[in-house]
Amino acid sequence: MSQDEKWQDFRDAAIxxxxxxxxxxxxxxxxxxxxxxxxxxxxxxxYLAGYGIECIFKAYLLTKNNCSTRTxxxxxxxxxGKQPLDIFGRDGHNLSHLYILTDLEQKLPPALVKExxxxxxxxxxxxxxxxxxxKIDPVEFVNSVRTIVNYVVSLVP
Numbered sequence: 001m002s003q004d005e006k007w008q009d010f011r012d013a014a015i016x017x018x019x020x021x022x023x024x025x026x027x028x029x030x031x032x033x034x035x036x037x038x039x040x041x042x043x044x045x046x047y048l049a050g051y052g053i054e055c056i057f058k059a060y061l062l063t064k065n066n067c068s069t070r071t072x073x074x075x076x077x078x079x080x081g082k083q084p085l086d087i088f089g090r091d092g093h094n095l096s097h098l099y100i101l102t103d104l105e106q107k108l109p110p111a112l113v114k115e116x117x118x119x120x121x122x123x124x125x126x127x128x129x130x131x132x133x134x135k136i137d138p139v140e141f142v143n144s145v146r147t148i149v150n151y152v153v154s155l156v157p
Contacts (some may be wrong), residue, residue, distance in 0.1 A: 005070055007062035011156055014055035018149050021049035025142050042138040043126060049145040050122030056152045057098040058087070063156045064102060077101065093124035104152065112151060118144040
């Protein structure tokens with residue numbers, strides 16, 4: 001993405017990556033009888049779902065701070081002393097850091113606390129088949145992400 005993305009671009013990316021994850025979490029249509037077919041797309045599903053959370057947090061940060069672009073958000077957060085990390089660079093994959101920058105912790109319904117906890121297990125390194133991803137059920141993870149993405153989407157215009 002370029003420096004001029006708007007919050008809608010991040011929202012749309014979050015929804016698209018979640019949809020991709022939902023498709024990957026199901027039995028593949030290509031070579032469905034091959035050994036391991038039922039799980040071969042699990043890592044990709046979990047990675048894309050987690051990336052969806054990252055994008056929806058960024059969309060929320062843009063709207064919450066009334067910023068039209070990510071450049072404007074970086075400047076605003078810097079002026080407020082709230083951006084020790086580059087949230088649109090490598091550090092932007094840190095879901096806990098993004099979450100702290102939002103006010104979602106105060107808004108999150110108690111029923112969703114467990115779901116957000118599951119989402120925080122995501123690491124951008126899962127795109128490299130990180131061993132920690134193997135321990136997480138893909139359907140459960142994607143469902144948790146869907147719950148959180150849908151909730152945050154309801155908070156942005």
